[in-house]
Amino acid sequence: MNSPYLVPGQETAIELQVLNSRFIAVAARVGSVVEAKAFIQRIRQEHPKAHHHVHAFVVGFGSSVIEGCHDDGEPSGTAGRPVLAVLRGSGLGDTVVVVTRYFGGTKLGTGGLVRAYGDAARQVLEDLPRVEKVEWRHVHLTVPYSHYELVKRLITEFRGKTVAEDFAAEVALDLEFGASDLPLFAQSLSEATAGQLGVA
Numbered sequence: 001m002n003s004p005y006l007v008p009g010q011e012t013a014i015e016l017q018v019l020n021s022r023f024i025a026v027a028a029r030v031g032s033v034v035e036a037k038a039f040i041q042r043i044r045q046e047h048p049k050a051h052h053h054v055h056a057f058v059v060g061f062g063s064s065v066i067e068g069c070h071d072d073g074e075p076s077g078t079a080g081r082p083v084l085a086v087l088r089g090s091g092l093g094d095t096v097v098v099v100t101r102y103f104g105g106t107k108l109g110t111g112g113l114v115r116a117y118g119d120a121a122r123q124v125l126e127d128l129p130r131v132e133k134v135e136w137r138h139v140h141l142t143v144p145y146s147h148y149e150l151v152k153r154l155i156t157e158f159r160g161k162t163v164a165e166d167f168a169a170e171v172a173l174d175l176e177f178g179a180s181d182l183p184l185f186a187q188s189l190s191e192a193t194a195g196q197l198g199v200a
Helices: 033-046 080-088 109-127 145-157 182-192
Strands: 005-008 012-018 021-029 052-061 064-070 095-102 130-133 136-143 161-167 171-178
Touching: 005 021, 012 109, 021 109, 033 052, 033 064, 033 095, 052 080, 064 080, 080 095, 080 109, 095 109, 136 145, 145 171, 145 182, 171 182
Parallel strands: none
Antiparallel strands: 005 130, 012 021, 021 095, 052 064, 052 095, 136 171, 161 171
């Protein structure tokens, strides 16, 4: 089971000026490589006159992660890799960073490029709000009225969300729990109702 990890809370952008070149770094949350590529394409369209759109992304987290980066015309290894290195060190998953460069006429050299792209990525990730990604599980329960208050207490205790309630002969509940909370809720529900109620 996947443990929670940090992801971007909202799209964030910063701008740096380095020897007349403008570097605009944008970071956002993405759930797949397709989403990452669509985001990169969107940034290209927003800055059609820029000279480079360097990017790096991580989809997933920890051992099950897909990574990618691209120098987009900058000398090999001077742009995409430094951005990816900063992203790897950030502790974030499901994140794409695009650093757009408007060339100002002064060459930065390979060391200057590595520094500039790395600094832009670092600054945007420092400014980025972070939230914990929680995997949600959907549960449907039918509860007799005699157990309704007890079940509601357990839902609150185990940080569940009530999506819908339908009061008929019994109460039909549509619930959502974090993947790590659901087994504990199911166990407590079974114990509290002497096995009469359970999560299928």
